[in-house]
Amino acid sequence: MNLSVGVTIAREISLDLRRGTDGAVVVATKRVKEDGDGCGVRRRRAALRMVDRQLAKGNSKLALSLVKQLQRQPPPAGLRGFAAARQVPRRFSSVEELDLNVTEKSDLQSLHGSILDLIKSSLQSSPLDESSVTGEDDDLYSEYDIVEHKQVVQHEAGHFLVGYVLGVLPKKYRFSSMEDVKQDQVIDASVKFIGFEFLTELEDELSSKKNMCDVKPGHRAIKRKLSSTVLSKFLCVIVGGLVAEYLVYGYSKGHHGDMDKLGRVLKWLQITEDEADGVLRWAVLNTLLILRRHGEARLALVDSMTRGRSIGNCIDVIETTLNYHDI
Known part of the structure; x- marks a missing residue:
């Protein structure tokens, strides 16, 4: 200490x-x-x-x-939820492997499959040239999407909550105001985390090149900093927004920036399509179960973020409402 x-x-x-x-x-x-x-x-x-x-x-x-x-510190003065999430073992990548009843498995299988299909199609269609480089953690909504403000907040709360319980501390968040939404402007939002600084390094490297062909994927000086633990956390956090949207609405409109960023990281690390399929199956399953278990905390966090509360206040709300019996 x-x-x-x-x-x-x-x-x-x-x-x-x-x-x-x-x-x-x-x-x-x-x-x-x-x-x-x-x-x-x-x-x-x-x-x-x-x-x-x-x-x-x-x-x-x-x-x-x-x-x-x-x-x-001991509760209630201490933080019981930070880095305390119960996770799916890495060897599991399908709902069938989980110890759940038939109804739960059926519901989860549908969600798991739909989310994976969206991610796969988004990665295949995501442009990988310099012109599409985005900020470190921006979630972009297409100008053609009709998105309610509360859906944007649900998305960002998904990122925030998953990161917090996995031990990745949010340091700031923002999203377009309701006035921006009413004026049909392109919506942008973000939650930035401490511990994902490699994203800034990657974006700096990309922005200094004319296109992805000039980038050396898996640059050793940077890749060594990205441990398997950090990668696993990043994958869960990056899909946390769209998973939260699926749980509430049954679809996602805020995944564009996330999937673009995800595709860049996977290519940078030289992860093959088969390898990516395996790690993403696990990450989506893990994230889906985390957000389902802590629905009350997620809803309370949405309310706090809607009001523009501080990071500390948002953390306090999570700690107050988190399901500690099944964390």
Whole structure:
């Protein structure tokens, strides 16, 4: 634990961190139990306001460090949901392999198949030239799409929630205002995360080339930074938006930017079509189950994001409504 950061947290939220053989965490646990859940929640919210301040200053690493320290604190002062998602084993890639009843399997199979078909068709038709390079995490809606504002927020909440429970901290989000939607303007939206900086490096590399043929896929200096764990998280987060739309509406209109970005990453890493099919089957299945289990938290997050609440406030909403019995 970073001592200077730990002292700051203690001062802000009045934790009793005495020096002793048991360490600070044990003392904090005793204090939380004495004060009750209400006081613990207030401490959590005070600490999350600190996270917001660091994010506003652009101190992403410090903000993430604060969140990880809160993750180690006991509930309710601590964060129980960050990086805590129960995931589908990597060896599973189909609904049939899951221990579910017939009805659940039937519902999931239909969704799983429809989402995979959309991803496959989008990847096949996605342009890969320089002119279509987009920002790090932008979700673009075609000007021909009639999209309600609430559908855009559902999409972004899907990205946000999946990233959070997988341990990828959102650092900012935005989406077009309702006025933009009413004026039939092209809608753009995004959630940016700490830990996906490789996307910026990739886009910088692409934008400096005339076309994809000039890019050296899998450039070793960058590829080494993209571990299998990071790739798995990225795949789940990138499909989180369209999966959330499917769960609510049965279709997605906000997948254009996501699929363009996904195609670029897969090509950059020199992942073959067969390899991509396998990892995407798992990622969609994993994401689908995560968002289904935490429907209440997703809806509460949608409301918070609609109101333009801070990242810390959104995290607090997730922690308050997350299904901890089946995380």
